[in-house]
Amino acid sequence: MPIDASIFGNSSNFDARYIKDYDELARLTEHIKGVGLKVVLTSGSFDFYHLGHALYIEKAKEYGDVLIVGVDSDEKVRERKGLNRPLYPQDERLRILVCQRSVDIVTLKELNSTKWLLIKIVRPDILIATQETYSSEEIDELESEFCGKVVVLEPQAKTSTSSRLRDLNMELATDIGDRLAERIPGLVQEVIDEAVGRHDKPKENS
Structure with a gap:
């Protein structure tokens, strides 16, 4: 299949860059490599x-040339x-990545896909x-069967999604604790006053 020039354009061109069908992706990557471009593949959530x-x-x-x-x-x-x-649905995560200048093509990895299916389809350099x-x-x-070389990258920043979520949860828990500490004494006193008032109220003769 011919290469859609829009995947190399400056705009996101989501419809061109998102390739859901793996057969189509296989044909496209084969064509890309056929014109001498180096294909890089990575994955994640x-x-x-x-x-x-x-x-x-x-x-x-x-x-490489195409990511x-x-x-x-x-x-x-x-x-x-x-x-x-x-936290973000797959459609939003796909679109966020397409908007990144370094990304040329995105695809989806389903839960029940066989082991290394995407790697076997793309066979990246x-x-x-x-x-x-x-x-x-x-x-x-x-490296012996499905790709040219595996490059292992170290973390590129100290932050991670899990650590950010832990920080947010800690901040939320602290905020809730502070608010409860401010309000509970007053609420307890209100309940006590209501209970005492009901107890002291004269009962009507039946």
Whole structure:
């Protein structure tokens, strides 16, 4: 299939850059590599998008010409991180990534996909991963069968989604505690006064 020039344009062009169908993605990446461009692939949930994500994506793009990003579906994120995640639905996370200057193509990674399916479809020249993604044995297998090279990136910033959520939860808990401490004594006194008033009220003769 011909390369849609709009994926290299300055605007987000979501309809051109988001490729849901893996067969279409396979044909496109084969064509891209056929004209001599180096394909880079990375994946993640990219929930609660922050500076660490942005720097990671920017660094990944330095390893090639076309950066493809696989985004975990809502079901996949819930399976990995709990029922209260993701904070942002998959459509929003896809669109946020498409708006990043370093990202050329995005696709969705479904919960029940077979192991390394996206990697096998794209067969990237460079696969970008975090330190906890693959074991050394898995990296050897990937490089021998499905990609040119695996590059493991260190965290690009101190912040993370999980740490930010912990901080927000702590701030919320502290705020609730302070507000309760201010209001509980008054509420307790109101309840006591009401109870005493009902007790002291003369009973009507039946």
